[in-house]
Amino acid sequence: MIAMHPAPLFDAATHAGRWIEDYLSRAPAHDMIHAGPVAPWRAMFEELAAVASDDLGHARERVQRHATDIGTGFRIIGDGEERPWPVSPVPLLIDGAEWAGIAAGVRQRAELLERVTADLYGPGRLVADGTIPAALVTGSPLFLRPMVGLDPPGGRHLQFVGIDLARGPTGEWRVLADHLRAPAGAGYALENRLAVARTLGGLQDKLNIQRHAPFFTAFRAGIAALCKRTDPRIGLLTPGRFNPSYPEQAHLARYLGLLLVEGADLAALEGKVYVRTIAGLKRIDALWRRLDPRLLDPLAFDTHSQIGVPGLIDAYADGEVVLANAPGAGVLEAPAFAAFMPTLAKAMLGESLLLPTIATWWCAGAAQRAHVEANLDRLTIGPAFGHLPLGLADHASRADLLADLARRPQDYVGQEEVALSTMPAVVGDRLEPRPFILRVFAARGGDDEWVVMPGGFGRIGEHPRATVAAIGEGLWSADVCIHGPDPVTPVSLLTALDSLHVRRNPGTLPSRVADNFYWLGRYLERGEALLAAIRVLLGNSIDIDGGAVLPPATLGKLVGMIVGAGAAAHPANLSRSTLTGFARAAMEDEGWQSVATVNRHARAIGEASRDRLSADMVRLLEAPFPAQRGMLERAGSLQRRYAAIAGLSAEHMVRNESWRFHDLGRRIERAMASARALRLFGMADGARGGGHDDLSTLLDLADSQISYRQRYPTGIARVPVVDLVALDPGNPRSLAFQAARIAEHVATLPVLGDDDMAEPQQAHATALMATIATADAATLNPDTLGDVERRLGTLSDAIARRYFLQGAEPLRAVGLTLA
Template identity: 55%
Template sequence: MAQLPGMPSWGQGWLDAYVAQADAGDVVRGDMGRGGRWWHYLFDGVATLTEGRLQRLQDRIGRQVDELGTAFRLPGDTRERPWPAAALPLLIGEDEWRGIAEGIVQRANLIEAVLADIYGPARLVADGSLPAPLVTGSRSFWRSMIGMEPAGGHRLQIYAVDLGRGPDGEWRVLADHARAPAGAGYALENRLAASRVMGPLQTRLNVQRLAPFFADFRAGLAAVCKRADPRIGLLTPGRYNPSYAEQAHLARYLGFLLVEGDDLAVRGTELFVRTIEGLKRVDALWRRMDTKFLDPLSFDSNSRIGVPGLMDVIAGGNAIIANAPGVGVIEAPAMAAFLPILSRRLLGEDLRLPNIATWWCGQDGPRAEMLDNLDDMLVASAFGEPVIGLPAGPTLGAALDWADRDALKAEIARRPQDYVGREVVRLSTMPVVQNGKLVARPFTLRAFAVRDAGGRWSVMPGGFARLADDSDVRATVMGEGAFSADVGVVSLTQVEPVSLMPQHVAVRRNPGTLPSRAADNLYWLGRYLERGDATLRLVRATLGGTIDADGGASLVPMTLDRLATLLISTGAATLDEDAQEDEEEGGSIRDLAELAGAALDGRGLASVRSLLSAAHGIAEVIRDRLAADVWRLIDLPMPTAGFEDAGAMLARAATLQDRFAALAGLAAENMGRNAGWRFHDLGRRIERSLTIARFVRNFAPDTATSDDLTTLLDLCDSQISYRARYLTGLALVPVRDLVALDPYNPRSIAFQIDRIREHLAALPSLRDDGIEEEPVAAATELGYSIATMRAEAMARTALLSVENKLSSLSDAIARRYFLQGAETIRAAGMTLA
């Protein structure tokens, strides 16, 4: 690698200062001692990017993480947390990585062979190579999988392993992950964030790309499917799963359908996704949930997130399930005690990546050895489940007092097969930016392997590192880590730029499959956002945010009373008993600012805070279908309310309305004109029609005043349109016509109905007899009602009828397109695709 020109001297100064205070086992010291120069180039490049201020790099990485929407959730969290990405990557030379990758492939092949025996001939148990209690004692062992050959011939399609680097530079395996390996998406997002900040530097360092790995995974799943153009889904437990954000990102990046159990249905031995077009075949599922939740008919009957009958699909071999149920038996910590022997037995070679030393207490000899050396051991559950003797989880033997030690020994004597002893591993350290300075922190590495189109293992060139938040280098006390860092494999030769995009793909304009649940969520996201905008318009009108009026008090009491009544009747605000007693005889509400504040921040179902919360919950579920800008706007917290007067409250309402307007603009200009956009816009149009009908009914009666009509035009955003068309001032009939019946006014009821009819006509039909489906017929009838209505004789009852018909239309859309319990959306005689 050529020396980069023009680098300032402080990069070398950082490196020298760090090496001077780091321990001998630090990865930077080790690489430099072997002649590796990449750390020099990294720090020199970072110095140029940050003008000598390290904290700038951490701040920029943090901003990119926010831009990407990378997040995670801890158990009990109500909202997601930003992903804690570290500024500096872990760099590994390609020669060292080659040895790691070969060890990962060997281990994956070994695990595949062990699983094939456990659920096949069981020779390892029969000849004593693998103790039977170690297999049957695991909650991840499923007898129903015995003798069942997986579709595609492999039980593992993706595999992950946690590695620790010792102070001597040796890499060892800390844990295997086979059930539903998590983290590949976080590795990708770490790389994306780092690339946005220091992309040119990564190119100069010749950091190997991650895109080929994900392309191999996608191609590997597709290759074992029966159809040439398979439909692949990512099965998620739902938005409350800790790594849901990662799953959504991966589904979008790989082009997989993000589905939940309710989205899927089994017919015979085939798997289908329930879409707006009926049932569509699913050829492969990448599951991200535990086996016991997969099928309540075959595994855990209490599961509410699985797919009833999925086991029949697996048995029939009509869909690939990655990874196959039951593979989690290999994850038991006690299994590590036997893998070295099994490697020699099944592969004829020693493990290239050794385990950390493990003693299973289910055997007399290892148990006695573990108890004799308890002070040097980490005592843990043999199967990863909570056990009575370890109420606080894995425990260092040296940390036990005499009473706890005796209690633990008694429990081990009672059920020895439930415990293991593991060596206490010391970890290497790497540099971390903390408060603008470099500090050494211990790390572990999670690496990934997937099967490619030829069934061979492809190892991700990197992964993600987890960093401790203190300097204790014992892996046993590190836990899950406080930070995550990108891991880059540095080549000595130039790395060709690649991406996940293949070079030769047939052109397709079909937007793809839209699951019914996604359509439902997009529809209601539109409705809640439109409803929030309507509430803000009422708040602003109440506080005086109109074109003609300088303040709310300038409106006549009757108009203010109408505004207050609407805020209450729509559920935006609630009126307590004291306020009702203070109501004036004329009907006007005294404290309008208090009512407007409740509509912004109160607990009413239609308050802005409640509607934003509902929209946020829906958007979380469909993150794979939302642009990053849309999610970022929805994820913004509600502006803080203080002790504010009406003016400050009005300014806050205007800020919120700008956010709603930005979301509407992104939907109108950035969303592809596919079925998903149509459902989102349908929700907006139906909600807007209901809102305008309600506004006209309240502010345009035969007795309407000029203040009423002014307020109505403001609420319907039609002041400028009216003034451009009519120069003679406000009049009741023209105002009614403009906001209700004019098909050319984008804020009129008629305009919304026309758009609703267009959307429904463009959506797929399940009928082949030429008869209109129920939603189309209802929209047509509603369109005729509006077309034949006259502004001169627009009675309140007619507007109420329009509102009722709109509500009935919404119900008809839900019955036709959205999930209704366990029903499948399927017409008689319909062909399943």
């Protein structure tokens, strides 16, 4: 007789059914699960239960961990540190039939926004015939007068738009806001999908979820179609790493294969725009800008802008560079324009809006103002043009607000309060209904037609009204999955097999990026060298007779080395307790160039280079400073982190120019540290160094104790130690090894001239290697080592002048390449 095993009492289906039953007993009637069939939600919750069993809190932690692994983050203005992107493990599910209506409305609205923008900056018929008042346009700070009369390349002002939607209690969708200046969030939608897909791996096939990749493919093709060259160079123009959505921008640039550039990377020359690269100026054809348009060009807009590109708008006017979106399109973002959108749809399209705009009254009109004043308690009062009026900014009383409305009515709008539909969110260890807003994106494809991203991203809040829309404290984002009965063809941004020409050149390397990688290498090596000195000072030598019992003369030199690095103030004496406090300051004091400060510099560079660094590298750079109780334990933890970063750069970074500059920075910094250590601890003069304790310390600082003991088991002698640390080409910590690698890197980097003559950085590298190659361990002296340090500094300056073109660097340097 065969024993029958009963089905588990709490399998995934059981958990999912119990979650849904409990949730529906508390969810309001306008919740998304009530909106349609429960079966798709049941399938999703079964996937969630298969991952997290009965622990919804574990599911939330798991999807958040995936988002962190992807590198998703954001910054609230005023924050010094990035925050992890808050992702809900429960996606928003929308049926494909309902989505078809939403997508049609979004396409219609995108076309309306394009036509209105073209008229405002072109013939101006809408104002001339009275369809909209002139003050709506000319009174807006978002209207850019210098753009009037300029025809955008390809004749289109908009290539990418974002639209915020709210679902009301009866299931209707309405537009809350349009985003045209620099629509943010598409990257977060992509990252949400990646995080949720890694958590709910089987959901894609179960529900036939539509993919994002075709949307991004169409958008990239749409920008390329507007460029004059058949193989255009396209960049994503970012304000930089302090922008709240910089991580999203870096992710999008990497995903789309765009060049992530800042204003300082670009130069306008003779009517064209170029990116400053290590190989000279390279033509750039299009920019997907995430920079405030008023900061784009100080010659055209804000003269105080230090992050724009002088002459960019002239090149745009000549049709030599595409800007997506066109500067000035943001005029339609003003809430006051929402009051006129139904009229504009009739005038420009000859049809009503498929997605109605939230009811809005611009108070510039007497009747509209009267309506707002009469319904003040039932409306949301907001700024007409995006900037808070005085009455709102000062949190005025009702009487003060009415008085300010009477003084400057054109500064205000009144909007209906929209009650939002809810969706399930994990709060604690259970599902709770929470209101949400959906941001949807539309892009112009290569065929000039609008394509809508299937989904977007949801923002989950606490308040049932539509006023809470920003991601921040207490808010979450959600993946938005469009599902249907038909299987979805797998599509990605990867090109079809065998359709790409193979190349090993990774492409354009902007000078700023090369600069960052160079200094990342220098800072990491500087931190490691400083940490080594601190560890030796605290007694971490493997030499049984050294370390903790170092004589005062050797300790004084170690202290001098650390003080000379700017890591801490000179201690009052060399007692053990004083040295421990000194070491702690050199490790952690942010007021000096301590290890913690050096780490902060490296972390900042990592944040600015995340589009070119692996997630593991970024995670190590952003790891918090160790907090172990003992100083040696803290130092050891940091040393292992440095070793892990070095291992990643040595074994995982492709040997391209980015890696070469990173390794070049490491080699120059290590060579400088080795020369200083040799001068202090390895010279023959007993007053300067060369004794047993000094030599043992030198081997510790050069991480060469084991190599020396294996080679010379009988004891320590000065000449063999100096030869190993300074002149042995096979020792990866030696001065000679660094010089050889430096010369190799410099010889491989691009040059500007074609006369086959050495450039300054190459000549300096050759001279440095010759100085070390002709030295002898027995006669090596402090003067020669000082000369080596000076040569290294001169070489570093020459590399910076040649490759790190920034600021006022002449654009017409001799031999400068224009391509």
